[in-house]
Amino acid sequence: MKKSALLFxxxxxxxxxxxxxxxxxxxxEAPAQPTATVAPTQPTAPETTPTxxxxxxxxxxTDNKIAASLTTFQVGVPYAFVITxxxxxxxxxNISTPVPPGGSFEDAVTQALLAVNLSELGSGESVTVEFxxxxxxxxxTLEFSCLIRSHYRNNxxxxxxxxx
Numbered sequence: 001m002k003k004s005a006l007l008f009x010x011x012x013x014x015x016x017x018x019x020x021x022x023x024x025x026x027x028x029e030a031p032a033q034p035t036a037t038v039a040p041t042q043p044t045a046p047e048t049t050p051t052x053x054x055x056x057x058x059x060x061x062t063d064n065k066i067a068a069s070l071t072t073f074q075v076g077v078p079y080a081f082v083i084t085x086x087x088x089x090x091x092x093x094n095i096s097t098p099v100p101p102g103g104s105f106e107d108a109v110t111q112a113l114l115a116v117n118l119s120e121l122g123s124g125e126s127v128t129v130e131f132x133x134x135x136x137x138x139x140x141t142l143e144f145s146c147l148i149r150s151h152y153r154n155n156x157x158x159x160x161x162x163x164x
Contacts, residue, residue, distance in 0.1 A: 053078055054078040054079055054080040054130060055070075055077060055078070055079050056069075056079075056080045057069055057070045057080065057081050058082050058084070059081055059083045059093065060084050060086050061083065061085045061086065061087055061091045061093065061121065061156075062086050063087035063088055063151075064151060064154040065156060066145070066156060066157065066158040068144060068158055071160045071161065072160070072161045073133050073137075073163070074133070074163050074164075075133050075135050075137060075163070075164050076132060076133070076135075077133070078130060078131075078132045079132065080128055080129070081093075081114075081128065081129045081130075081131060082126065082127075082128045083116060083121065083126065083128070083129065085123055085124065085125050087123060088123055089123060089151075090118040090119075090121060091118055091121050091148065091156070092109075092115065092117055092121060092146055093115075093121060093146065094108070094112040094114065094115050094145050095142060095143075096108050096109075096112035096113060096115075096142065096145060096147070097111070097140065097142060098141060098143055099145075099147070099152060105148075105149050108147050109147050112147075113131075113133070113134070113137060114129065116129060118148065133162050135164070137162040138162050138163060139162070139163075139164075140162065142159070142160050142161075142162060143157045143159045143160055145157040145158070
């Protein structure tokens with residue numbers, strides 16, 4: 001009887017080991033990772049380096065403030081916006097019309113003349129974007145802004161002027 005009880009225990013242990021086991025990752029294979037999900041983003045301009053034909057504009061984003069080396073621009077002139085996030089939080093950067101009270105921030109981003117996503121402007125990051133103002137921008141009420149709702153409401157914007 002003792003032999004059959006011992007055999008029964010060994011069979012149970014063997015079954016449990018194969019049922020719960022499975023192969024552990026070897027040194028050459030990485031354990032499976034969950035698929036990352038990414039929030040949809042608005043179109044952005046590709047990062048470039050300033051060309052000699054463009055006028056460089058330095059833009060510094062800090063938490064709830066935008067500073068720029070220029071705020072008056074001319075239609076048809078190529079500008080290289082060197083945008084640096086010197087703040088502690090991620091920001092986005094837009095050239096757009098002001099958001100009216102009760103207006104949609106999502107609509108403002110999709111209608112922006114230029115939109116740089118916050119995934120490109122984390123704390124300490126910098127991007128350079130070439131941009132030329134179209135004729136339709138001349139005389140329009142425009143601003144540089146961070147269109148994250150709370151940042152914009154805390155006055156993270158800077159009015160700009162575009163001339164023909």
